[in-house]
Amino acid sequence: MTSFFDQDEMLAILDWLQAAGVDTAVGDTAHDWLARGNEAPGAGFAWPKRGEERPAAAISPAAAPARPRATTSTGAPRTEPGRGEPGRPRAATPLGASEAETGARRIARAVTSLEGLEAALKDFDGCGLKSTATKLCFYRGAPKADVMFIGEAPGRDEDLAGKPFVGRAGQLLDKMLAAIGLSEADVHITNIVYWRPPGNRTPTPQEALSCRPFLERQIELVAPKMLVAVGGSAAKEVLGATEGIMRLRGKWREVQVGEQKIPAIATLHPAYLLRTPAAKQLAWMDLLQIKSKL
Numbered sequence: 001m002t003s004f005f006d007q008d009e010m011l012a013i014l015d016w017l018q019a020a021g022v023d024t025a026v027g028d029t030a031h032d033w034l035a036r037g038n039e040a041p042g043a044g045f046a047w048p049k050r051g052e053e054r055p056a057a058a059i060s061p062a063a064a065p066a067r068p069r070a071t072t073s074t075g076a077p078r079t080e081p082g083r084g085e086p087g088r089p090r091a092a093t094p095l096g097a098s099e100a101e102t103g104a105r106r107i108a109r110a111v112t113s114l115e116g117l118e119a120a121l122k123d124f125d126g127c128g129l130k131s132t133a134t135k136l137c138f139y140r141g142a143p144k145a146d147v148m149f150i151g152e153a154p155g156r157d158e159d160l161a162g163k164p165f166v167g168r169a170g171q172l173l174d175k176m177l178a179a180i181g182l183s184e185a186d187v188h189i190t191n192i193v194y195w196r197p198p199g200n201r202t203p204t205p206q207e208a209l210s211c212r213p214f215l216e217r218q219i220e221l222v223a224p225k226m227l228v229a230v231g232g233s234a235a236k237e238v239l240g241a242t243e244g245i246m247r248l249r250g251k252w253r254e255v256q257v258g259e260q261k262i263p264a265i266a267t268l269h270p271a272y273l274l275r276t277p278a279a280k281q282l283a284w285m286d287l288l289q290i291k292s293k294l
């Protein structure tokens with residue numbers, strides 16, 4: 001094949017792509033995703049049909065299954081700004097994402113084990129991240145655990161290993177666990193999305209929404225006594241809040257998952273701690289809260 005570019009030009013293009021955050025080749029030819037319209041990744045996801053029933057594309061909020069809902073320490077329901085209040089339509093969620101959520105919920109509900117959930121995730125095409133990721137990152141640690149850590153999204157190392165938190169941030173997370181007498185065998189570690197976002201960008205709300213029914217089912221199956229949201233994105237998703245991580249961290253709340261109310265706390269992300277070592281003292285205070293709750 002003749003190339004329009006010489007070697008130096010090709011290297012310059014690769015440098016430019018890398019600087020723009022592209023670090024994974026996912027095919028031999030370039031795709032114009034925007035030109036694909038409804039065929040973009042995740043769009044047109046087909047959920048299992050129940051008889052001839054039309055799936056609730058227009059999700060009826062009243063009939064919508066419970067999402068984890070944070071309550072204040074007094075137990076009063078916390079409204080979820082931007083997500084709509086119970087009984088009211090949610091703020092704009094693209095149809096594709098809510099359809100994916102509905103389909104995902106139906107699939108996740110039918111599953112009764114973590115193995116079943118992993119198999120269902122492998123079959124699930126409702127999250128666009130799957131099309132650019134190498135591997136599914138389901139969980140690391142114990143299948144049943146008192147503490148469940150929920151991070152933001154797999155990074156490059158996790159994508160290659162197929163397990164959450166195995167890179168530098170994960171190694172620091174392990175050290176943080178060890179500092180309060182815990183090891184991988186004592187905890188269950190996962191993320192709000194199960195596939196790596198390209199270039200390690202933050203997952204979009206739609207991507208998190210499409211994975212959420214699986215996360216909720218995972219929480220039910222692991223049956224932890226407490227949830228720890230790791231970093232700002234996970235804190236917002238798990239606690240149903242909009243405040244920044246500095247406001248959210250270090251305070252116990254209650255999160256409703258299915259029938260259960262589970263204590264939940266947010267802490268700083270180890271990737272942030274690697275960049276900002278001075279913040280480790282705040283993370284240490286959060287860890288002590290987790291230790292004393294245990």
Ligand code: URA
Binds near residue numbers: 152
């Ligand atoms: N950061 C996360 O939030 N999750 C991982 O699995 C790895 C890095």
